[in-house]
Amino acid sequence: MDLSFSAEDLAFRGEVQAFITDNLPAEIRRRVQKGEHLSKEDQVAWQLILNQRGWAAPGWPKKYGGTGWTVTQRYIFDEETAGVCPPLTPFGLSMVGPVIYTFGNPEQKAHYLPRILKAQDWWCQGYSEPGSGSDLASLKTKAVADGDHYIVDGHKIWTTQAHEADMIFCLVRTDASVKQQEGISFLLIDMKTPGITVRPIITIDEGHSINEVFLDNVRVPKKNLIGQEGKGWTYAKFLLGHERTGIAQVAHSKKRLARLKAIARAELVEGGPLIADTTFRDKLAQVEIELMALEYTNLRILSESAKGKPPGPEASILKIRGSEIGQRLTEMAVESLGYYAAPYEGGRDGSNQPIGPDYAAGLMPAFLYGRAFTIYGGSNEIQRNVIAKMVLGL
Amino acid sequence: MDFSLSDEQRQLQDSVGRFVRDRYPFEQWRKITDTPEGFAGENWRQMAELGWLGVSLPEEAGGLGGSPVDTMVILEGLGRGLVAEPYLSTVVLGGGFLVLGGTPEMRERELPKLAAGDLKLAFAHAETQSRFSLEDVVTSAKAAGGGYVLNGRKIVVYDAPAADKLIVSARTGGAGREREGISLFLIDRDAPGVHLRAYRTLDRRRAADVTLEKVAVDAGALIGVRDQALPLIEQVVDHAIAALAAESVGAMQLLTETTTEYLKTRKQFGQPIGNFQALQHRMVDILIATEQARSMSYMVTMKLDRPARERSRAAAAAKVQIGQSGRFVGQQAIQLHGGMGMSDELNVGHFAKRLMMIDMLYGNADHHRQRFIALE
Ligand SMILES: Cc1cc2nc3c(=O)[nH]c(=O)nc-3n(C[C@H](O)[C@H](O)[C@H](O)COP(=O)(O)OP(=O)(O)OC[C@H]3O[C@@H](n4cnc5c(N)ncnc54)[C@H](O)[C@@H]3O)c2cc1C
DSSP states (O other): OOOOOOHHHHHHHHHHHEEEEEEEEHHHHHHHTTTOOHHHHHHHHHHHHHHTTSSSSTSSOOOGGGOOOOOOHHHHHHHHTTTSSOOOIIIIIIIIIIHHHHHSSSHHHHHHHHHHTTSSSOOOEEEHHHHHBGGGGOOOOEEETTEEEEEEEEESSSEEEEGOOOOEEEESSSSSSGGGGGGGEEEEEEETSTEEEEEEEEEEHHHSEEEEEEEEEEEEGGGGGGTTTTHHHHHHHHHHHHHOOOTOOHHHHHHHHHHHHHHHHEEHHHHHHHEEEEEHHHHHHHHHHHHHHHHHHHHHHHHHHHHTTOOOOHHHHHHHHHHHHHHHHHHHHHHGGGGSSSOOOSSSSSSOOOOOOOTTTTTHHHHHHHHGGGGGOOOHHHHEEEEEEESSSO | OOOOOOOOHHHHHHHHHHHHHHHOOHHHHHHHHHHHSOOHHHHHHHHHTTTTTTTOOOOOGGGGOOOOHHHHHHHHHTTTTTSSSSIIIIIIIIIIIHHHHHHHHHHHHHHHHHHOOOOOEEEEOOTTTTTTTTTOOOOOOETTTTTEEEEEEEEETTTTOOOOOEEEEEEOOOOOTTTTTEEHHHHHTSTTTTEEEEEOOOOOOOEEEEEEEEEEEEEEESSSTBOOOHHHHHHHHHHHHHHHHHHHHHHHHHHHHHHHHHHHHHHEETTTTTGGHHHHHHHHHHHHHHHHHHHHHHHHHHHHSSSSHHHHHHHHHHHHHHHHHHHHHHHHHHHHTTTGGGTTTTTHHHHHHHOOOOOOOTTHHHHHHHHHOOOO
16 A cells, blocks of 8 residues: 555656646636636637647547556546646547447547547537436437438437537437337437437526437438447446546545635634634535545545456445535535625626625536536436445345 | 414415415516516515515504514515515514614604505625624714714625615724624615615525715614614514524425425336435435424524523524525425426526525524524
8 A cells, every 4th residue: 555656657747737837828727717617619729739739538548549548647637637727528538439439330430539539529418318317228219210321309408518519429219129228229410410409408507508409300320320229228338437537526626625715715704714713614624524535535446447447336436425525615615705605697607797706706606506416427316326236235 | 382373374374375376476586586676566565555564563653563473474475485575674674673773753754654665675784804793894984063974885785776775884983893883874775975786696686785985874864872783783683584584484395395296296217206215315304404494483583572692592593493404405405306406497496596595694504503602
């Protein structure tokens, strides 16, 4: 057992820091630090800068244009970039990309992977449906073969970034006669195909990031099928299990914690700084300790997987604790504002000047949107069911 | 010992229930809170006609001479509809200050107008440095020419944009957080030197930061005893806390019912999600949180006329409970609705936001836990 980083890892950290200092545009850096909304353009700009250096896809193998980094290097990269650089949007780089290079055919790899790296295709994830959320396998969107096409009909919902996406990866039902899980296929669909309608859903933070996607008689070439018909559920589960380094959101929570401390030094209570208030200090220490426990749980799981042990259902622990701590931190941030938590002119775009102190910008939207941390990506109730069943055998 | 309502109070309860059903279906609430004023003048007039604006005022002032329980019944009913009219600011806070501290002349002039719906008030007290400490006042009132001149800045004054008059705290003596030296003034909202920066709040109400720049008032504007306003402020704020407690109970009750109904109708894995024991237990915890809040709402309401220390300790305890219950109920109602709970189109998130603001207003649970300890 050893907690220290190797000399190479430390050198790598220096390399990442230097790269950020030299290459992150000042305006984007400012927006990230202020917690303002980042546009697709900001995200694309940063991804292209990273891609120049070969760093756009930390999780991909080298031969597909990834970094080939060790888990420790990826961890360091996350730590250095979180809260400083725009987050990389996951749908292409962390979700469909790995599915394509693992299960796609050579033509699909050659076509889609470079386009993902260069942000030429912006992806969204079409899994959930109105009747199929936690019970995803019951999904009804159907794809019927018609010559060398599928005709797709259905209704997807809660689809993040569908309104900005070029492509959607969908779970569709190709066979209704077999066991639910065995009749599902994984299809790549161009968002410009006739028959696709996107309707915005405004969330409780008054922002627009999610949508409904209606598919009405949409013709999709059969060459857009990933792997085999009827194996979509396997690919979907692979995808969910794939992205484990980021799931705990440790680096992000550390940045939130640092920001919270800075606010608590500026806010006053009973004539002194909030950070010196015993009640607040206790709560702050509590969440910091919980975050530390999560960090070391994360590191334990990462170092196992570095030795080749595939991530198991215990990774659900990371999702549960990561989301809960994230919510706690965003809640404490708005609490720390006192009365200035109240003014809310809406929108996540942060374009409104905050009514209260500058550091109030974006905190309430982050709290409100953060209520979804425990809902999406498999709700925390579902994650607990997974642990009960798969780890404890209950 | 008796926790039941009188016949008149039950009638009042029915009448508030009808008002909310008729005038505050959720889509109507959205329309009302989207208007520039953020509430409906017509509803305000209706409240006046029903006698609700004068419920706590003495009969000689055009009121009904009712008890705190009447106010509780009204607020609990309004909480179910997220009713946006400035009842708390005008009736509970404004009316409270005028009844308990107004000069005879002021009461005679203002209270009948208040009861008739012709006077809206807002309480301008919190400042940037004060957080939730009621005694932390920097705004100054200097004696000048038989009257006073006020200078300072008040923040997040709920309902100020629609108010005809503001009740403003200011220092006529002392400094910092001294208990002595605070006075209260009734001033016209559009008096020279009063500047508002108005905005919408998280719960879609209207509020403003109020700057006072050499605002001159005459001696008759003083509410209560000069330099000795703090006990009055504490008393009236305790009344406001009781009212917020009642409102929060109405909101929590609505969320409890709505969420229970959702668990019965939403199906996943071929069955209502209410079949899953994890959710049953959560739903029970929501119910318990609501009932604990209700008990504290009743308790504080009935202790409002007790000696200051006992009253304040009750208010502090109640505020801790409703703050915690409200946050829990609001957040879990969202969680149990899944993606739907995140949608702005559904009422659930809006109730959760109001409950969050109720926790914050006049001091959050952390603040009142400390106050409770200090009053031991
Ligand atoms: C902001 C946001 C972004 C999203 N982005 C996407 C996206 O890009 N693509 C996409 O496909 N989907 C997306 N989703 C959808 C998300 O994955 C679903 O909301 C989630 O799976 C829950 O499904 P549901 O909303 O239908 O809730 P339900 O499944 O109806 O769940 C309602 C409640 O019941 C609980 N529950 C359900 N079953 C059980 C059980 N067996 N035991 C105990 N409790 C249970 C849930 O935990 C939840 O609390 C997003 C959701 C949100 C809120």
